[in-house]
Amino acid sequence: MAGKHAEEVSEPAAEVLFDEVLFEKRGRLGIVTLNRPAAVNALTAGMASAMLKQLKRWADDDAVAAVLVRGAGGRGLCAGGDIVAIYRDMLDGGHATADFWAEEYRLNSLISGYPKPYVAFMDGLVLGGGVGISAHGSVRIVTERTRMGMPETTIGFVPDVGGTLLLSRSPGESGTHAALTGAHLSGADALFLGLADHFVASGRLAELAVALESETADAAVGRFTEQAPPSALAQQQEWIDACYSGDDAEEILRRLRSFEGESGGEGAREAAGAADTIAAKSPTAVKVALESLRRVRGLSLEEALGQEYRVGLRFLAGPDFREGIRAQVVDKDRTPHWQPATLAEVSRDDVESYFAPLGGRELKLASKESDHV
Numbered sequence: 001m002a003g004k005h006a007e008e009v010s011e012p013a014a015e016v017l018f019d020e021v022l023f024e025k026r027g028r029l030g031i032v033t034l035n036r037p038a039a040v041n042a043l044t045a046g047m048a049s050a051m052l053k054q055l056k057r058w059a060d061d062d063a064v065a066a067v068l069v070r071g072a073g074g075r076g077l078c079a080g081g082d083i084v085a086i087y088r089d090m091l092d093g094g095h096a097t098a099d100f101w102a103e104e105y106r107l108n109s110l111i112s113g114y115p116k117p118y119v120a121f122m123d124g125l126v127l128g129g130g131v132g133i134s135a136h137g138s139v140r141i142v143t144e145r146t147r148m149g150m151p152e153t154t155i156g157f158v159p160d161v162g163g164t165l166l167l168s169r170s171p172g173e174s175g176t177h178a179a180l181t182g183a184h185l186s187g188a189d190a191l192f193l194g195l196a197d198h199f200v201a202s203g204r205l206a207e208l209a210v211a212l213e214s215e216t217a218d219a220a221v222g223r224f225t226e227q228a229p230p231s232a233l234a235q236q237q238e239w240i241d242a243c244y245s246g247d248d249a250e251e252i253l254r255r256l257r258s259f260e261g262e263s264g265g266e267g268a269r270e271a272a273g274a275a276d277t278i279a280a281k282s283p284t285a286v287k288v289a290l291e292s293l294r295r296v297r298g299l300s301l302e303e304a305l306g307q308e309y310r311v312g313l314r315f316l317a318g319p320d321f322r323e324g325i326r327a328q329v330v331d332k333d334r335t336p337h338w339q340p341a342t343l344a345e346v347s348r349d350d351v352e353s354y355f356a357p358l359g360g361r362e363l364k365l366a367s368k369e370s371d372h373v
Contacts, residue, residue, distance in 0.1 A: 021047045022072075023054045027213030028065035030058040037073025042082040043129040045100035051133070052107045059115050066117040066217045068209060069133060076125025076147070077134060083155065087325040094316035101160070101312055102363055104129060105305040108162050109365050112136040112301050117217035121209075122146055122190065123202050132161025135195045136301070139217050142187030143202035144229075148195065151182035156282035156324030156336065157315050158289040158308075164296045165304035170194050173244035174233055179289050180244075180252075181277045185233065192231035199228035239267040243274075247294050249287050250343050253278060282320040282336070283343045288354050295355065302365045307355065309363035314354040 022033040032051060034041035058064040071077040081104070089096045111118055111133065120134035121141055126148040134140060142148070150159035150167065159167060159179050167175030170193040178185065178193060190196040200208060204224050211220035233240075243255040256275035259268050278286055288311060296304045315321040319339045327336035340346055 020044060021050050023050075025064065028063065029209075029213045030054075030061075030064040030067045031209070032067065032069040033072050034070070034078055035072045037071075037075065039082065040076045040079035040125050041071040041073065041130075042079050043104065043133070044082050044085065045096070045103060048100065048104045048107050052103060052110060055107075055110055055114065064116065066119060066139075066212060067114070068119045068121065068212055069137070070121040070205075070209070071124065074124065076127075076130070077120070077122055078127070078130030079125045080128025080130055080151075083325050083329055087322060087330060090316060090322045090325075094313075097316060098313055098361075101309060104132065104161065105309060105363060106365060108132045108136050109302055109305060112162070114138065119212060119217055119221070121205050122148065122187070122196055123205060126190075127151060128159075128163075129161050131163055131166070131195065135166055136162060139198070139221055140196040141198045141200050141205075141208075141221065142190050142196040142228075143200055143205070144187060145202045146187035146190060146196075147184045148187075148190045149182055149184045150179055151184075153180060153278075153281040153285040153289055154182045154324065155328050156285050156320030156322070156338065158285055158292055158311055160305075160308040160312055162301050162304055162308070164289075164292045164308060165299065165301055166195060167193070168293050168296050171234075172237055172241040174237065174240055176244040176252075176290065176293055177233075177236075177240045177274065179293055180249075180281070180286055181274055182281070183277070186229075186231070188228045188231040189233040191228050192234045198225045200224045201226060236267070236270055239271045243271055247290065249278075249283075249290050252290075253343070282324060282338045283340055283346050284318070284320050284338070284350065285315075285324075287343065287346045287351050288315075291351050291355070305365065306363045310356070310358055311354045313358065313361065 020036050022035050024031050036042060058067055086097045117139050118137035119139040120137045122134050123143045124145050126134060128150060150163045152158050167179050174193055187199055198221055208220060208224045239259050243259055244252055253275050256271045259271035292311060323336050327333055
């Protein structure tokens with residue numbers, strides 16, 4: 001397998017990296033398999049670069065009618081970017097991470113306008129960067145095992161990979177809730193948020209993959225799609241919309257803690273729980289994430305990625321992103337020391353500084369016409 005896809009990609013010097021993402025053709029289907037099962041297929045710079053190159057080749061290959069992306073190991077499609085690698089790089093200045101994000105965002109942009117059906121099996125864990133390589137596709141499939149989310153505020157960061165744009169388009173304020181809490185979402189919730197299109201039982205994905213080798217994506221997926229269960233998030237819309245409107249994070253927390261509503265005690269308990277969750281996140285990340293969601297409305301994906309890149313580089317230079325990864329993944333003490341420690345200490349000027357132009361460091365994305373063919 002390694003020899004086969006190394007030959008297709010034609011990059012012998014990077015052959016070791018290709019063991020982490022496998023490419024093959026079966027019938028008229030091009031298959032991308034993320035292959036770091038021990039890390040729930042966490043995305044590395046080499047994986048993003050290899051995917052970008054191979055997807056461009058398949059876009060021009062008349063023998064490939066559709067593309068499928070899936071994860072090896074059974075635990076999930078992709079648990080996000082390799083944040084341990086990012087942590088180590090931050091200790092060394094963060095330059096490799098900036099380059100990784102630029103390549104990853106180019107991949108997200110390519111996927112969003114891909115000229116052939118791009119089918120994503122969003123089974124198991126689909127977090128952060130995993131959302132970026134799936135939710136921008138044209139055929140997005142979730143299952144009863146899906147646990148999706150943009151949990152960046154937990155590690156002192158904000159949703160990226162176009163996630164701010166996706167969540168800004170979700171019904172009401174449900175995307176704001178998902179972004180600020182970083183909550184894990186079911187497949188039904190992902191459908192409600194607009195992050196997925198179809199629900200298929202996980203036990204039938206292998207059969208669907210075989211069908212995609214010879215059938216059109218519409219025909220194959222149509223035969224396997226089932227009715228999704230109810231979305232818990234949709235049922236919480238009353239308090240979510242009531243509490244998350246507006247641009248003031250402190251006011252949002254106040255509303256969450258004081259909510260009563262027509263649904264009675266259950267809604268109040270859910271709202272109070274959301275407030276406690278947000279209060280434990282990085283105050284800077286919460287305020288910048290909220291501002292990101294408000295500013296991204298009406299932007300194209302490429303403009304959104306440019307904004308996220310600006311914000312991301314500012315977080316690389318600040319204390320909270322590094323501290324969040326340390327607390328959650330490196331030392332695992334789960335007690336991050338945020339700087340500043342409270343929402344009140346994060347000023348409006350502080351927030352706006354994350355969106356200031358980067359000058360010569362701005363993200364450069366090729367036009368869709370030249371980048372996607």
